[in-house]
Amino acid sequence: MALLALVAGSLLLSACQPAPRKLHGVPYEKPKPAPDLPLTDQYGRPFSLSTQKGKVVIVYFGYTSCPDVCPVTLAQLTQVWTGLGPDQAKFFQPIFVTVDPERDTDEVIARYLGAFDSAVGGDQGLGFIGLRGAPAELDPVMAAYGVQAEKRPQPGSAVGYTVDHTASIYAIDTEGNLLEWFPYGASVDDILWDVRYLIQKGAKK
Amino acid sequence: MTLPAASSPQGSGEGAGAAKVQAADVWARAAATGNSAAYMILRNGGDTADRLVKAESDVADAVELHKTTMEGSMMKMAPVENIEVPAKGQAKLEPGGLHVMLIGLKRELKAGEKIKLKLQFEKAGAQEIEAEVRKP
Numbered sequence: 296m297a298l299l300a301l302v303a304g305s306l307l308l309s310a311c312q313p314a315p316r317k318l319h320g321v322p323y324e325k326p327k328p329a330p331d332l333p334l335t336d337q338y339g340r341p342f343s344l345s346t347q348k349g350k351v352v353i354v355y356f357g358y359t360s361c362p363d364v365c366p367v368t369l370a371q372l373t374q375v376w377t378g379l380g381p382d383q384a385k386f387f388q389p390i391f392v393t394v395d396p397e398r399d400t401d402e403v404i405a406r407y408l409g410a411f412d413s414a415v416g417g418d419q420g421l422g423f424i425g426l427r428g429a430p431a432e433l434d435p436v437m438a439a440y441g442v443q444a445e446k447r448p449q450p451g452s453a454v455g456y457t458v459d460h461t462a463s464i465y466a467i468d469t470e471g472n473l474l475e476w477f478p479y480g481a482s483v484d485d486i487l488w489d490v491r492y493l494i495q496k497g498a499k500k
Numbered sequence: 501m502t503l504p505a506a507s508s509p510q511g512s513g514e515g516a517g518a519a520k521v522q523a524a525d526v527w528a529r530a531a532a533t534g535n536s537a538a539y540m541i542l543r544n545g546g547d548t549a550d551r552l553v554k555a556e557s558d559v560a561d562a563v564e565l566h567k568t569t570m571e572g573s574m575m576k577m578a579p580v581e582n583i584e585v586p587a588k589g590q591a592k593l594e595p596g597g598l599h600v601m602l603i604g605l606k607r608e609l610k611a612g613e614k615i616k617l618k619l620q621f622e623k624a625g626a627q628e629i630e631a632e633v634r635k636p
Contacts, residue, residue, distance in 0.1 A: 362537040362602070363568045364575045366529055366636045367595045373636075403534065410532045410636055443574060452579045453562030453603045454535070462575035478573055480596070 318492070319485035320466055320475035329354075329465070329473035330439030332392065334428035337405040342426055344471065350388045351493045352467040353486070356442045358395035358458050359407040364479060368464065369411050369423070371483050376415040378487045379494070384415070386469070386494045390424045392436070394444035394460045399427060440465055466490070469497025520546030521585050521624040528602065528631040530611040536560070538600040538617060538631050539593045544585040546623075551582040552591070554620040561604030563617075568596055582622070611635045 329344060332354070336342045344352070353372060357365035372389040379387055391408060393399035399407075404425035412422040428436065437444060444460040462479035466489060474493070477486060526540040538557075544550055555563045568577045583598055585591045593599050600617065602609075609615065614630045621627070 360535050361575075361577065362529065362531070362535040363566070363577060363599055364596055366531075370636045406533045407531075410530065414635060447576075447578070449579060452564055454564070454579075454601070457577045459574055459576045461573050462570070463573050479570060479575060 318466075318475050318489045320477040320481065320489060322475045323473060326468075326472045326474050329467040329471055330436065332390065332426055332436055334392065334426040334432055334436065335401065337401050337408060337425035337427075339401050342424065344467070347388050347467075348471055349469050349497065350386050351469055351490050351497065352388045352390060353490070354390045354392060354440065354465040354467065356392045356394050356437065356440070356444070356460060357462070358393050358460070359399050359403055360395065360454065361458070364462050368462065368479065369408075370414075371481075371486065372423075372464075373411050373414045374483045375487045375490055376421065378483070379491060383491060383494050384421060386497070387490055388424065390426060392426045392433075394433070394437070394442070395446075395458050396427050396429060396433060401425075401427060466493070468493045469500070520544055521550050521552075521621050521627075523619065523627065523629045526617070526629050526631040527634045528609060528615055528617075530609050530633050530636050531605060532608050533605060536602040536605060536609055537566075537595075538602060538615075539595065540600075540629075540631070542583070542585045542591045542593070544587060544589055544591075547587050548623065549587050550585045550624050551622040552585065552619055553582045553622050555600045556618040556620075557602060557615060559606055559609065559615050560602035561606065564601045564603060565598070566601040567598050570596070585621075609633045 331344045334342055355368055408423040408425045415421050442461040444458050446456050446458050448456045463476045465476045466474050468474050521542055521544045523540045523542055528538040529536045557563050565580050565583055567580045583591050611633055613633045617629050617631055619627045
């Protein structure tokens with residue numbers, strides 16, 4: 296009896312499409328092509344989002360001197376990455392965009408992201424992309440994603456200044472469409488579920 | 501959760517100002533460079549409120565008390581003067597909220613190692629504690 300149920304269960308499973316559940320983030324009313332990120336990566340190379348077609352991309356805007364919320368979010372993305380497993384991991388690409396290009400040089404970003412890469416198999420060619428641009432390049436990108444950032448001087452503090460910024464993450468499907476965003480504090484499970492779903496959906500095309 | 505025996509207060513704790521605040525679950529985030537943060541739970545067994553007024557560590561150029569707040573989807577971070585630990589209560593220093601900010605790391609903080617922090621309380625005096633470095 297138990298065996299029968301097991302067999303029936305596995306048949307049912309294999310016949311199933313990915314569950315038609317809704318995505319967990321906040322959807323855009325009309326999914327649109329994701330605004331490009333014409334910035335420079337942490338190795339000094341020009342970047343374009345079009346190179347990431349076929350991957351599910353998550354974009355996060357932050358700054359490396361932020362010791363609290365930014366690493367929490369990047370750590371969550373590394374958990375999503377490892378949660379995908381080796382087969383799907385190569386179809387996921389998290390991107391960090393600095394809102395503090397003044398302090399975050401390419402080198403600083405590379406070192407900062409390197410600490411996270413080592414958790415996801417940086418040795419297998421997987422790694423965060425870190426992007427930087429002069430304010431004239433960065434401002435239109437932030438506006439296109441609806442990201443705000445404001446430099447706030449902190450007199451009397453050794454940090455000099457902090458940067459208030461939108462701490463959401465943005466999900467782009469394998470076709471390059473901006474589908475949804477998650478507020479800070481979204482669960483790893485929800486993000487992972489959506490990324491996996493979008494990877495599977497992309498693989499069918 | 502039980503308090504580790506090692507966290508019993510040291511230093512200027514004896515007598516009238518006997519330390520009643522203890523730090524538990526103390527950890528710091530691994531970081532290669534730049535800044536990091538330390539988190540903990542401060543428990544006050546005393547009948548009067550106390551305040552964490554200062555923190556020090558050899559691993560960073562400067563150590564400050566900071567607080568992150570969310571306003572809508574905007575993340576803001578700013579120094580705070582002190583962190584109140586209510587009488588018979590606790591203060592939680594945790595990601596996305598209050599933290600001890602380690603500014604300008606002098607060296608890499610590697611997961612698994614322990615670093616020393618010195619906490620200065622208004623009433624309970626100074627305490628040396630250890631923070632376990634955990635993965636980011």
